[in-house]
Amino acid sequence: MSVVRVMGTETEYGIHAPSAPGSNATLLSSQIVNAYASLTRQRAAGGAETRWDYSDEDPLHDARGWDVPREDAHPSQLTDQPAVLDAEAVALADGPLETDGEDPLSSMLMNMVLGNGARLYVDHAHPEYSSPEVTNPFDAMVWDAAGDAVVLAAVRQIAANPGLPDVNLYKNNTDNKSVSYGSHENYLMPRHVPFGHIVSGLTPFFVSRQVICGAGRVGIGQDGRGAGYQIAQRSDFFEAEVGLETTIRRPIINTRDEPHAVADKYRRLHVIIGDANLSQVSNYLKMGTTALVLDLVEAGEAPAIEVENPVASLRAVSHDTSLTHTVRLRDGRQVTALDIQEIYLEAARRRTQRTGVADPASGDGHTAALLAKWESVLDQLRRDPAGAAAQVEWVAKLSLLEGYRQRDGLDWNDARLGLIDLQWSDVRPEKSLYSRLLARGRMERLATDEQIARAAVEPPPDTRAYFRGKCVQRYSKFVVGASWDSVIFDLPGNRRLQRVPTREPLRGTRALTGGLFERHDDAEGFLAELLGGQR
Amino acid sequence: MAAQEQKNVSPRTDEVEVDDDVATPPPAAPQTSEATEGVDDLLDEIDGVLETNAEEFVRGFVQKGGQ
Numbered sequence: 001m002s003v004v005r006v007m008g009t010e011t012e013y014g015i016h017a018p019s020a021p022g023s024n025a026t027l028l029s030s031q032i033v034n035a036y037a038s039l040t041r042q043r044a045a046g047g048a049e050t051r052w053d054y055s056d057e058d059p060l061h062d063a064r065g066w067d068v069p070r071e072d073a074h075p076s077q078l079t080d081q082p083a084v085l086d087a088e089a090v091a092l093a094d095g096p097l098e099t100d101g102e103d104p105l106s107s108m109l110m111n112m113v114l115g116n117g118a119r120l121y122v123d124h125a126h127p128e129y130s131s132p133e134v135t136n137p138f139d140a141m142v143w144d145a146a147g148d149a150v151v152l153a154a155v156r157q158i159a160a161n162p163g164l165p166d167v168n169l170y171k172n173n174t175d176n177k178s179v180s181y182g183s184h185e186n187y188l189m190p191r192h193v194p195f196g197h198i199v200s201g202l203t204p205f206f207v208s209r210q211v212i213c214g215a216g217r218v219g220i221g222q223d224g225r226g227a228g229y230q231i232a233q234r235s236d237f238f239e240a241e242v243g244l245e246t247t248i249r250r251p252i253i254n255t256r257d258e259p260h261a262v263a264d265k266y267r268r269l270h271v272i273i274g275d276a277n278l279s280q281v282s283n284y285l286k287m288g289t290t291a292l293v294l295d296l297v298e299a300g301e302a303p304a305i306e307v308e309n310p311v312a313s314l315r316a317v318s319h320d321t322s323l324t325h326t327v328r329l330r331d332g333r334q335v336t337a338l339d340i341q342e343i344y345l346e347a348a349r350r351r352t353q354r355t356g357v358a359d360p361a362s363g364d365g366h367t368a369a370l371l372a373k374w375e376s377v378l379d380q381l382r383r384d385p386a387g388a389a390a391q392v393e394w395v396a397k398l399s400l401l402e403g404y405r406q407r408d409g410l411d412w413n414d415a416r417l418g419l420i421d422l423q424w425s426d427v428r429p430e431k432s433l434y435s436r437l438l439a440r441g442r443m444e445r446l447a448t449d450e451q452i453a454r455a456a457v458e459p460p461p462d463t464r465a466y467f468r469g470k471c472v473q474r475y476s477k478f479v480v481g482a483s484w485d486s487v488i489f490d491l492p493g494n495r496r497l498q499r500v501p502t503r504e505p506l507r508g509t510r511a512l513t514g515g516l517f518e519r520h521d522d523a524e525g526f527l528a529e530l531l532g533g534q535r
Numbered sequence: 536m537a538a539q540e541q542k543n544v545s546p547r548t549d550e551v552e553v554d555d556d557v558a559t560p561p562p563a564a565p566q567t568s569e570a571t572e573g574v575d576d577l578l579d580e581i582d583g584v585l586e587t588n589a590e591e592f593v594r595g596f597v598q599k600g601g602q
Contacts, residue, residue, distance in 0.1 A: 016596050018586075025599045076600065125599035176593075181601025246602040272602065400581070403574045415590035422596055423585060433581055440577065 002357035002367040003291045006188035006463060006505045008133045009144040011276050012126040012181040013151055013427070014170035025125035028167050030108040032127040033120055035157035036150060037109050052111040052121065053483035053499075054080055056260060062244050063195045063257035063267065076124060076247040113482040115473040116143070116457055117465030120150060124247070126181050127151060127169065132465030133188075133484075133505050136366045137288030139460055140185075141280055142447045146455035148278075152427045153456075171276045172425040173233035174217065176224030176418065180237040182246065183276035185287060187269045188261065188505055193298050198269065199242055199253050201302030204329075205293045205344055206252050206273050207314045208337035210235060211323060212377055213286035215275035216394030218401065218412065218421040220319060227412040228319070229401065231394045233275045235318035241310055246272050252310055260484035262503045269294065278425060278434040279393035280446040285377065288370035292348040301351055303343045306330040321398060323385055341378055345371070390444045396437060397424055467508030475523035491524055498527060 015032070017023045057080030060068040070078070111121040117132030129147030134140050151169050158167050174180045189198075210232040217233045220226025230236070243251035256270040271290065277283035296302040306329060307313050313327040317337045326334040335343075349371060352358040358368040380388040381395075389399040401417055404410055410417055420433060429435040437443045459469030464485075471479050471487045480497065481488035489498040502508050513530075520526035586592045 012601050014596070014598055018592065018595060021595055076602075124601055126601055170596075175596055175598040177597055179598040179600060181598060184602065247600060400577075403578050407575070407578055415593050416585070418593040419585055419589040420581075422593060431584060431586075433584065436577070436581060436584060442577075 002295060002352060002355070002364045003288045003370045004136050004357075004364050004366055005291045005294065006133050006135060007137070007140050007287055007291065008131045008186045009140060009147075009287070010128060010130045010182065010184040010186070011144065011147050011171060012123055012128045012183070014172050014175065014181065014425075015126055016168045016170070017165045018168065020165035023165065026122060027108070029122040029125060029127040030110055031158055031164060031167060032151060032154045032169070033112055033122060034109050035154040035161075036114075036120055037112055039153055039157050040115065052113065052119065053481040053486050053488055056258075056483055056485050058258045059256060060244070061257040063255040064242075065195075068244060074245065074248055077245065079123075113468065113472050113479075114150065115459070115469050115476075116146060116150075116455060117459035117463075117469035117472075118143070118147065118150070120147075124181075127154075132459050132469065133463040134460045134465070135462050135506075137284050137291060137370060138366065138446065140287045141284040142451055142455045143460060144277075144283060145280070145447065145452045148427050149452055149456040152429075155427060168431075169427045170422060170425045171278060171427060172215065172422065173275055174222075174224065174237070176217075176219050176421075178223045180222070180234060180250075182272055183234075183274050184246075185271040185274055185290065187271065187291060187294055188259075189267045189269050189294060190298065191259075191263070191265055191267050193267070195255070197297055197300070197302070198294075200306065201297035202290075202293060203241065203252055203310050204303070204305050204307045204340050205290070206271075207307050207310050207317060207327065208340035208344075209273075209286070209289065210275070210314075210318055210394075211337045211341065211381060212289070212374070212392060213274065213277060213282040214318065214392075214394040215277055215279075215282070215425075216397035216421070218417050224418075229321060229398055229412060230318045231321060232318045234273060235314050238273060238311060238314055246270075252314065261505050266505075275393075276425070277393055278432075279391065279396060279443060281373065281377070281391040281444050282393040284370070284446055285374055288366075289344070289348075289374055292352075292367070292370070293344055296344075296347055296351060299351060301347060303347050305340070305343060307340075321385070321394075323381060338378060338382055341374075345374055345378060390442060393434075396434075396443060397421065400424075400433060400437070461510035461514075462506075464502040464505050464508035466510050467502055467513050470513070470517050474517060474521075475526065478523040489523060489527060491527065498531075500527075500530065 015025055015028050017028055059077055059079045060073055113119055119130040121128055129150060131143040131147060134143055148171060155167060155169055158164050173183060214232035217230050220228045220230060222236050238250045238252055240249050240251040242253045243249060244255050252273055254270045254272045259266045259268045274286055308328045308330060316325050323338055326336055328334055352367055357364045358371055360368055377388060377391050385395055389396045401420055423431060424433045426432045459465045468482055468487055478489050478491055479487060480490040485503045487500045516529060
């Protein structure tokens with residue numbers, strides 16, 4: 001195996017309406033979903049505002065082999081219920097709502113399945129984009145960036161509406177006032193891999209991974225009050241080594257076990273420790289290196305190292321931009337985060353050389369490039385971290401901040417540095433400082449704007465996301481619900497809904513279903529052939 | 536002069552600086568190399584992009600929970 005694996009990302013965007021302070025976050029988030037729905041309705045007859053099918057969600061199942069009783073779960077863990085939100089509950093949780101005796105959310109859309117196979121919805125008090133399933137880290141980076149294009153379109157739509165206050169979205173992970181929101185990754189794994197091996201193989205990797213894919217943060221501590229700069233947005237918010245929660249007592253290894261696929265064959269590893277990335281290289285490496293380490297875990301070849309005090313070590317690594325801090329391993333060695341990354345790189349090199357997947361001619365076409373980029377970034381960070389500013393997000397942001405500090409003599413607690421940190425991730429290119437650097441050629445590009453724009457409307461061809469996306473694109477009038485592993489049709493003249501399961505992530509591809517879509521402009525003929533062929 | 540410099544370094548900008556609104560340059564710029572000129576130019580551009588009243592803007596960015 002290799003970096004080729006079914007994977008996907010989830011991004012919760014920070015949301016802010018500066019001209020309407022104190023606005024209800026859930027209402028603003030639903031405006032984003034509704035704005036995008038109204039846009040896609042203009043593009044495709046019948047609209048693409050497909051509802052989510054919750055019947056397969058199982059958020060309280062723990063990968064270690066048990067279920068958390070519903071009554072013991074934190075309310076935010078009950079993600080298997082549609083966001084039936086009444087005005088009172090939302091106002092209590094997320095700030096005041098203006099009501100004229102009528103529930104302003106009753107007519108609002110909270111959930112969409114998009115024509116590119118993604119999901120756009122309101123999660124807690126943020127708009128969230130969950131990318132379609134892809135098969136490699138390059139596509140994962142592209143369809144993750146496509147989410148930024150999707151929400152940007154929604155932001156523009158709201159800005160064009162004189163009746164609504166402008167809404168800004170930020171692809172970051174903290175408000176620097178004790179709140180963090182997630183950027184999650186998902187990786188498909190065979191069910192038979194013991195979960196304990198995943199924990200032991202991944203923990204040292206996650207403690208050190210931030211040096212290549214941290215997004216950088218001004219402020220130390222959950223409330224950001226400590227003066228200074230650190231490597232990752234999320235590190236100060238992790239308080240446990242292993243656990244089911246994602247909103248409280250966040251664990252380095254999350255045990256949520258909802259495979260959204262054939263459950264006795266697959267596990268979906270839900271990774272909650274990463275930062276949302278704008279840097280294409282950091283994002284690509286984040287997912288590609290993790291896929292390689294999972295491959296090592298599955299083969300029983302993960303480096304046999306164990307970090308002492310992983311939670312404290314995670315923070316200490318994040319707080320040291322010189323990359324010289326050492327953490328203690330159980331065998332007594334003192335190593336830096338870069339040392340740990342190189343131990344994993346070495347193991348991945350050995351394994352991929354043996355399996356041949358990284359061969360330039362006969363390999364899988366992805367692993368060789370990933371390994372080369374990983375190695376070159378680690379080498380640069382070891383020689384001179386500042387030299388990695390075009391690739392590594394925290395270094396790029398730090399370099400910009402240091403420019404301001406030198407020019408204007410600013411202390412780390414100066415509000416302007418906090419603003420630069422925040423505005424780095426504004427999704428509007430004219431406001432995003434990351435985009436300014438990209439436009440000047442100071443950030444390395446792996447994908448073109450055209451590739452990303454296309455991914456915002458087209459599904460990846462090589463997973464079931466193709467089937468989901470094409471159903472929404474072509475037959476949305478008759479698609480009444482969809483989820484990761486189903487598409488539900490309501491055909492006129494049929495008294496029952498027709499649920500098409502998509503429980504195999506690598507079926508429903510263009511190769512397998514492209515002809516079927518081409519042969520049928522109408523949903524009835526499409527379903528008749530699809531279901532006829534299945535029997 | 537400031538506007539001229541900017542034009543030379545970033546010909547692709549489509550916003551035209553208006554001369555009479557040029558902010559007073561920082562006093563006595565210290566030694567400049569090519570590298571720092573590039574950075575200065577970048578910082579000038581970003582000055583024009585940053586939200587006004589940093590303190591208020593940052594204070595107002597309050598989020599309600601999340602995963």
